[in-house]
Amino acid sequence: MSADVRRAAQAAAFDRIGDRYDEAFPHKAGQVAAGEWLVSRLAPGSRVLDVGCGTGLPTLRDLAGAGMRVTGMDISPVMLGLARQNVPEADLRLLDVSGITPELGAFDGAVAFFSLLMLPRAEIPAALRAIRVALRPGAPFALGMVEADLDYVPISFLGAEIRVTGYPRDQLREVVTAAGFSIVGEHALDYAPVAPGRPPETQLFVTALAGGGPEPG
Numbered sequence: 001m002s003a004d005v006r007r008a009a010q011a012a013a014f015d016r017i018g019d020r021y022d023e024a025f026p027h028k029a030g031q032v033a034a035g036e037w038l039v040s041r042l043a044p045g046s047r048v049l050d051v052g053c054g055t056g057l058p059t060l061r062d063l064a065g066a067g068m069r070v071t072g073m074d075i076s077p078v079m080l081g082l083a084r085q086n087v088p089e090a091d092l093r094l095l096d097v098s099g100i101t102p103e104l105g106a107f108d109g110a111v112a113f114f115s116l117l118m119l120p121r122a123e124i125p126a127a128l129r130a131i132r133v134a135l136r137p138g139a140p141f142a143l144g145m146v147e148a149d150l151d152y153v154p155i156s157f158l159g160a161e162i163r164v165t166g167y168p169r170d171q172l173r174e175v176v177t178a179a180g181f182s183i184v185g186e187h188a189l190d191y192a193p194v195a196p197g198r199p200p201e202t203q204l205f206v207t208a209l210a211g212g213g214p215e216p217g
């Protein structure tokens with residue numbers, strides 16, 4: 001299956017899920033705290049990228065409310081449409097994570113909450129490097145993932161089939177560090193989604209600073 005076909009399937013699944021995603025994950029204390037950490041390191045007016053912003057709730061809205069200039073990107077037109085309603089002031093792009101290029105400009109901070117887990121493991125290092133290269137040296141980055149030893153495994157979620165990837169936390173640390181980030185914090189949170197048939201999960205929040213220099217080979 002080509003990367004384009006994989007992306008189209010994931011986007012179509014999130015088009016079907018739409019705002020039911022927020023109903024399944026109503027409590028986002030860990031995500032909110034990671035976003036607050038990011039804001040605490042930035043001046044108002046800073047440019048922040050939200051990779052896989054979904055409906056924009058709560059993160060894009062909170063970042064914009066804290067005075068950040070926000071760019072949200074997502075591959076699902078439906079999720080992006082919801083983000084447009086929820087955070088009209090955001091710069092929103094229908095864009096795959098592989099589309100993070102210098103044309104987007106430099107960012108002072110970035111978040112990726114539960115979006116990189118929608119990629120196969122083979123693509124996650126490049127996605128993290130692209131985010132790192134888009135950031136100014138020393139810029140804060142907050143990542144949310146689910147702790148699991150899975151590589152692009154199909155699961156049924158709110159009536160749609162999505163594919164998900166996870167790492168045990170020590171491996172996640174290695175992948176983030178190898179992409180050129182210095183990890184400053186890690187927080188694990190047990191979470192029970194409000195979705196029929198979804199088992200409890202352990203969410204991992206990693207906070208890190210972008211290293212400088214060219215993209216590592």
Ligand SMILES: C[S@@+](CC[C@H](N)C(=O)[O-])C[C@H]1O[C@@H](n2cnc3c(N)ncnc32)[C@H](O)[C@@H]1O
Pocket residue numbers: 007010011014021031051052053054055056057058073074075076079095096097098112113114115118119
């Ligand atoms: C689990 S949701 C999380 C949404 C939001 N970050 C949040 O935490 O509420 C994952 C989002 O990532 C988007 N996504 C999946 N694959 C992507 C990709 N390759 N590039 C950009 N966004 C992607 C999906 O469309 C979906 O909106």
